[in-house]
Amino acid sequence: MDAIRICVAEREENQRNNLVESLSKQEGFSVVGCTGNGMEALRMIVELMPDILICNIILPLYDAFAILDQIQSMTKKPRVIITTTLTTEATIGKAFAKGADEYIIKPVDMNLLSRKIYELAGREDLLRKAEPTSATASNISSESAQMEQDRTRQTISTLFMRIGLPAHLLGYRFAQEAVFKLVEDPMLMKNRTKVLYPAIADMHHTSAFCVERAIRHVITLTWERGIAERYEKEYGQNSRLHLPVDKPTSGEFIALLAEYVRPKHRNSTVHHEP
Numbered sequence: 001m002d003a004i005r006i007c008v009a010e011r012e013e014n015q016r017n018n019l020v021e022s023l024s025k026q027e028g029f030s031v032v033g034c035t036g037n038g039m040e041a042l043r044m045i046v047e048l049m050p051d052i053l054i055c056n057i058i059l060p061l062y063d064a065f066a067i068l069d070q071i072q073s074m075t076k077k078p079r080v081i082i083t084t085t086l087t088t089e090a091t092i093g094k095a096f097a098k099g100a101d102e103y104i105i106k107p108v109d110m111n112l113l114s115r116k117i118y119e120l121a122g123r124e125d126l127l128r129k130a131e132p133t134s135a136t137a138s139n140i141s142s143e144s145a146q147m148e149q150d151r152t153r154q155t156i157s158t159l160f161m162r163i164g165l166p167a168h169l170l171g172y173r174f175a176q177e178a179v180f181k182l183v184e185d186p187m188l189m190k191n192r193t194k195v196l197y198p199a200i201a202d203m204h205h206t207s208a209f210c211v212e213r214a215i216r217h218v219i220t221l222t223w224e225r226g227i228a229e230r231y232e233k234e235y236g237q238n239s240r241l242h243l244p245v246d247k248p249t250s251g252e253f254i255a256l257l258a259e260y261v262r263p264k265h266r267n268s269t270v271h272h273e274p
Contacts (some may be wrong), residue, residue: 001028003028003029003030004029004051004117004118004121004123004198005030005032005049005050005052006023006032006051006052006054006113007031007034007035007044007045007050007053007054007057007078008020008023008033008038008048009034009035009036009040009054009056009062009064010034010036010039010055010056011036011039011060012036012056012229013057016034017160019054020034022110023054023110026114027126027129028118029117031113032044032048033048036062037059037060037062038059038060038062038063039060039061041055041059042062045067045074045078046074048094051079051120052079052117053079053255054081054083054113055080055083056083056084056088056124057082057083057084057091057095058141062142064080064095064100065095066101068095068100072099073100078173079101079121080094080099080100080101081101081102081103081104081113081152082100082102082104082197083104083105083106083119084103084104085105085106089140092161092168095189096158096161100122100150102116102158105151105154112151116129119239119240124234133251145170150237152180152183152261156176156179156180156183156257157176158174159241159260160172160175162231162235163222163231163243164216164222164226165222165227166221166222169214169217169218170214171214171215171217173204174200174211174214174215174220174236175218175219175257178192178196178211178254179254179257179258179261180259181196182254182262183258189234189251189255192251193246195210196250197209197211208245212250215253215270216249216250219248219250219253223246223247228243228244229245231243240260241260243256244256
């Protein structure tokens, strides 16, 4: 099978060189171009037709938002992964609204980046090889474990905004925390009413009933407004996450998203696919 063609647009020279070097060592990748400015990135996209563009959000001449605007009308456009230190929900939301496929916070975790590229390129064979093993996970230091938790929370937050869940609702935060806890401990799914929801309720000084009801309200609005249907049309064919046509229960919804965020546990006995 052909290698995945990648272009890198990173304004910092050292970061750009390190990124290109690391990607060149990964199985199935071919870095066909790199640049430090947005105008050159657009030229590379047109002339080299990469499968993936890894793009810093801030670039000279054209930033990532301008690049996303320019490529919208292209017949063959690359999947775009944004890399940045900017973590505000407004910035992340704007990136996805303009067509970004993934949003990764710097410093870039190369294992995470590689898995995202394999996924966007539809290379399930390489994705399975890239998934971390339990032996590797058991050797992670406490500092690294905290960094991993932070990345998991960022992944969940990015996923929620990519789907388009109503972020102004209290249930949005409850659902984020529920997904995070399920990623950490899948067995909580069996005890969500007695353990999971009460734990979230204690964090927010409310009741387990209110937590479950608020999550259900977010899900209801998401399906009533056609947000889930729009996600499926835009991303469903090229993603492991497939939202059901019929509105899921609160438990089904958070379990589905947790399974997506937790690829190393995809063979777990806890499955809640639509």
